Amino acid sequence: MWNKTRFTDLLGISYPIVQGPFGGGLSSVELTTTVANAGGLGSFGMQPYTPEQIIETATTIRKQTNKPFNLNLWVNDRDARLADFDDNDYKTLTALFKPYFDELGLPIPERPQNLGPKYEDQLQAIFEVKPAVFSFVYGIPLANDLEKCRRLGIKTVGTATTVDEAIALEKAGVDAIVATGMEAGGHRVSFLRSAEDSLTGLFALIPQVADAVKIPVIAAGGIADARGIKAALTLGADAVQIGTAFLATTQSNATQDHKDRLFAPDARYTILTKVFTGRLSRGLKNRLTEELKDKGHLMAPYPLQGKFMGHLKAYPATSSSNPDFKSFWAGQSASLLKYKDAKVLIEALVQEMNQLG
Secondary structure (H helix, E strand, O other), X not given: OOOOOHHHHHHOOOOXXXXXXXXXOOOOXXXXXXXXXXXXXXXXXXXXXXXXXXXXXXXXXXXXXXXXXXXXXXXXXXXXXXXXXXXXXXXXXXXXXXXXXXHOOOOOOOOOOOOOOXXXXXXXXXXXXXXXXXXXXXXXXXXXXXXXXXXXXXXXXEEEOOHHHHHHHHHHOXXXXXXXXXXXXEEOOOOOOOHHHOOOOHHHHHHHHHHHOOOOEEEEOOOOOHHHHHHHHHOOOOEEEEOHHHHOOOOOOOOHHHHHHHOOHHHHOEEEXXXXXXXXXXXXXXXXXXXXXXXXXXXXXXXXXXXXXXXXHOOHHXXXXXXHHOOOEOOOOHHHOOOOOHHHHHHHHHHHHHHHO
């Protein structure tokens, strides 16, 4: 049976389908619990949340499901380049974006000082709430932190963009690995080399990772239907992680204009950009990504760039009528999307997989 794999055995879930954990406030309790209750692994991206918010959110999730769920953090949540990004660099950044702020009648913001919660503090909340799964990107937790997860009964899932990263994760003792190809929407979460030097396609990555490690492999990137699931499992994956298709559903916390654009004809046009966060990410093309596509080296380091861009994206007109200044994360298979309800999406995937055999 296609749905009986090492990964489903590891977690005791019905289907080897993982909902991608969305950062940036795009995750929702409703989506996480809908997927979990339907037999997959629901996930929640905790990257922007304080420890107190993590605890509160996990408590709310448990009120709506008794199934396993996954909480996700970013191990490397501050670019090293922050230490060298001085006031002159910030002036260069503001000069680049001044025409856009002027167009909207907005003042150039002062350099943001509050860069958000830190991973080390967030991790303590993970230990407190003890989710079935703790997944992470942009690196590997310290050995003693992984050992504490094992003592607490928390399964750990690391994310690799290359074979070398997968080997490093297995050596660290994680329980499973997400092998994420360059087709995936959102951030390219490389940690051994730069994201630009780690752009391997998923169907080249899966068999290499599967051959290199002995633990379960979860395939992610450009999977939106049963054909993608079938191909990933055939190539050696034990599960799939689906992001964009779940992001587009009613249950996600993406804005309605984001969801609408994922179902629009131009959803087939994605681009890798640093414009919105300072880290390489895949999203739909828009005015900013096109006009600044050769200016990636001028963007502020993460998370400063995202905090700066928040002032531009927060302008009321951008909430629905002006997509020019917003990030619309999307993978390369967005044009394959069909379903707008997460429960219906899983049911359709299961039915199609049963038909494929």
